[in-house]
Amino acid sequence: xxxxxxxxxxxxxxxxxxxxxxxxxxxxxxxxxxxxxxxxxxxxxxxxxxxxxxxxxxxxxxxxxxxxxxxxxxxxxxxxxxxxxxxxxxxxxxxxxxxxxxxxxxxxxxxxxxxxxxxxxxxxxxxxxxxxxxxxxxxxxxxxxxxxxxxxxxxxxxxxxxx
Amino acid sequence: xxxxxxxxxxxxxxxxxxxxxxxxxxxxxxxxxxxxxxxxxxxxxxxxxxxxxxxxxxxxxxxxxxxxxxxxxxxxxxxxxxxxxxxxxxxxxxxxxxxxxxxxxxxxxxxxxxxxxxxxxxxxxxxxxxxxxxxxxxxxxxxxxxxxxxxxxxxxxxxxxxx
DNA sequence: GATAGTAACTATGATAATCATAGTGACAAG
DNA sequence: CTTGTCACTATGATTATCATAGTTACTATC
Numbered sequence: 001x002x003x004x005x006x007x008x009x010x011x012x013x014x015x016x017x018x019x020x021x022x023x024x025x026x027x028x029x030x031x032x033x034x035x036x037x038x039x040x041x042x043x044x045x046x047x048x049x050x051x052x053x054x055x056x057x058x059x060x061x062x063x064x065x066x067x068x069x070x071x072x073x074x075x076x077x078x079x080x081x082x083x084x085x086x087x088x089x090x091x092x093x094x095x096x097x098x099x100x101x102x103x104x105x106x107x108x109x110x111x112x113x114x115x116x117x118x119x120x121x122x123x124x125x126x127x128x129x130x131x132x133x134x135x136x137x138x139x140x141x142x143x144x145x146x147x148x149x150x151x152x153x154x155x156x157x158x159x160x161x162x163x
Numbered sequence: 164x165x166x167x168x169x170x171x172x173x174x175x176x177x178x179x180x181x182x183x184x185x186x187x188x189x190x191x192x193x194x195x196x197x198x199x200x201x202x203x204x205x206x207x208x209x210x211x212x213x214x215x216x217x218x219x220x221x222x223x224x225x226x227x228x229x230x231x232x233x234x235x236x237x238x239x240x241x242x243x244x245x246x247x248x249x250x251x252x253x254x255x256x257x258x259x260x261x262x263x264x265x266x267x268x269x270x271x272x273x274x275x276x277x278x279x280x281x282x283x284x285x286x287x288x289x290x291x292x293x294x295x296x297x298x299x300x301x302x303x304x305x306x307x308x309x310x311x312x313x314x315x316x317x318x319x320x321x322x323x324x325x326x
Numbered sequence: 327g328a329t330a331g332t333a334a335c336t337a338t339g340a341t342a343a344t345c346a347t348a349g350t351g352a353c354a355a356g
Numbered sequence: 357c358t359t360g361t362c363a364c365t366a367t368g369a370t371t372a373t374c375a376t377a378g379t380t381a382c383t384a385t386c
Binding site: 188212213215216219238239240241 | 343344345346347352353354
């Protein structure tokens, strides 16, 4: 490829975020970080991305202020990656993607019985389905408000990736 | 590049949609289609993408059932592209991207005074800001419910692209 | 104290996606 | 019959991505 066209100077808000989010590797890494998987090797294993690509994208996310690199051990020196507030706010985007997929991206019965991931509202316990606001208590649903439970089939897939 | 890793068989809903949406060109084309710009040349001009890429992505969107190719003129034969219901449902994702950008992706004052795009709820007239549900009437906000008004600066940018 | 293990990366070469630019086909208008 | 429009396709250079292997720095085990 040639150098990718630069949209970072467009004023369009979709164009701006597309510069960051219009990249499979970035989306997959964000998924891992949002699920609380912070370690390099775990991210690489779960996403199936090569270490070089993971490394490059994590550097980019740090440079963009979306993630933060922290030492979690001094001896031996080890680092992991945490989302900043700017990064946590991307939950809404990935949640919208998840909702779209649950509705449109599976063949009937492909995920077993229910959704691929069941989300429960932490504060009231309701299964939110694919709603944007909690169907029981009406609260908005953002980062940290939901507890995700993968279906047995998805859980099996995740285990097979991490070994 | 090598063949891009295929995620279309993953059960993870984010992974599945990432296969489609983790691509700058796709996001930009969807933006155009959601804004009602259906003609090939207009899409190419507004996105800044080359015709080959636009052509390839539109074919893919049609193959995925996200868009539809229709003849809008018989003589001369001319085609344009319309979103299907599956495509219209992606509004939620792009709207979440827009909301994130409005909050996190601009320097202070960069868009002038207000947001880069002001959204008004069609049925009640409220300026929704960056809310997920209408702050006045409480309705959920989906495809077709909002009227977007670009800021003067963004409008100028759009005009400069299309000539 | 030499070997094996762990975690976070970096290096290398092959492959293919992207870009810039130019060109095509079918028709309409002047 | 030349120019213009619109939806594309063709070509070659560039470069991002993948697969695989290697590196660094330390710990744990034999």
